[in-house]
Amino acid sequence: MDDIQESTQAATIAALKAERDQLLTLLKALPDISFVLDAEGRYVKVIGGANEAMYASGKSLEGYTLADALPPAVAEACLTHVKQALHTGEMQTLEYQLCVADVALLPPSVRDNDHHQAEQWFEGRALPLPSYDHSKPVVLWVAVNITPRKQVEQYWREAAYTDPLTGIANRRALFEQAEHEIQRAHRHHRPLSLLVLDIDHFKTINTQYGHAQGDEALRQFTQCCARLLRDTDFMGRIGGEEFVMLLPETDQLGAEQLGARIVEAIPTLDVPGMNNEHRMTVSIGAATRLEGEGFEHLLVRADDALSTAKRSGRNRLRVDQAATR
Structure with a gap:
């Protein structure tokens, strides 16, 4: 009976080893790089990464830990997911950014390569490997380079919120930012103005x-x-030739001063192809948020002030006087 049990156990071990060897052979042929990581975050084995345009060889990492190789925040996040995978027995997924040049244990020739200076996005997939021959429990960590996908997502995100002609915020982005700024001004009782x-x-x-x-x-x-705005100000195009400026932490006097500078600056522009006699000018309406006022009402008041500026002869600033009535 013992011989039968030993034979069965040996056959099982041999089958598991063959299965592991088949898996490792398959991983070597895949374009994505994989790591066998133990419960302490140590690189037991580095596999694959055949796509040299997307991955640098990680063989030099073997024997070292995530903390030895990676920036602290990335190393900590990866180790957390390794432990979670071992605890639950289920695959854990993590998206993280990493610059190959920041992987401390890679050779200088790899880290100094211009191609590896840029920040890249990876999706790490950690899955327990219960049959792997190692003194501690391990996971298989497959690092999929998702930088191209992230670049496409970023492109469409910017396209959804950016005016394609001027490169500034479009109407949708402006209104979303305005609601955020209105809430902040209301919460902290801070001034906010609009042009x-x-x-x-x-x-x-x-x-x-x-x-x-x-x-x-x-x-x-x-x-x-x-060029006349602060970093905290926000400008968006809401129509053909109509623009809005959100001015956080700005009272009526500050809005007037900025508006006056813009009215003065625009006629100095020298647009190629336009006659010197034909200078652009701008009309501006300004309003400062009243206590409890929402964005839509503030915008109406600023727009009414703009209409007043146009009726008064254009090329000027007019301020809504609701706050002083």
Whole structure:
């Protein structure tokens, strides 16, 4: 009976070893790199990574730990998922950013390569390997380079929130940011002002010089305004030639001062192809948030002030006076 049990056990061990060897052979042929990591985060074996355009060889990591090789935050997150996989017996997934040049144990020739200086995105998949011959429990960690996918996601995310002509925020992004700033100003009882800007007689520019020149005028207008803003300010295009500026931590006087600088700066722009006699000007309406006021009402007041600026002859700033009534 003992002989039968020993024979059965030996056959089982041999089958598991053959299965493991088949798995490792398969992994070596795959483009993604894989690691056998033990419960302490030690690299027991590095496998695969045949796609040299996406991965650097990690053989030099064997015998070292995640903490030895990776930046602290990445190493800690990876080790947490290794332990979670061993505890639950189920696959754990983690997305993380890593610059190959920051992997301390790679050879200098690899780390100094220009291709490896850029930040990359990986999806780590940790799955327990119960039959692996090692003194401690291990997982198989497959690192899938998902940088191209992340780049596509970033492109579409920016496209959804960016005005394609000027490169600033579009209407959707502006309104979302405005709600956030309104809530913050309300919560902390801080001032917030709004400027609504409209390029004067812009349709005449398009008619006289053509749409291509009109587009260039819009870009130069945007760049000029952006140079006058602080890092905390937010500018968006909400219509053809209409723009809005969110000015956190800005009272009525601050909004007036900025608006006056913009009115003064725009006519100095020299748009290629446009006659020197034909200078752009801008009309601006300003409003400062009242206690408890939402964005839509604040925008209406700033827009009413803009209408007043246009009726008054354009090329000027008008401020809604609700706060002083």
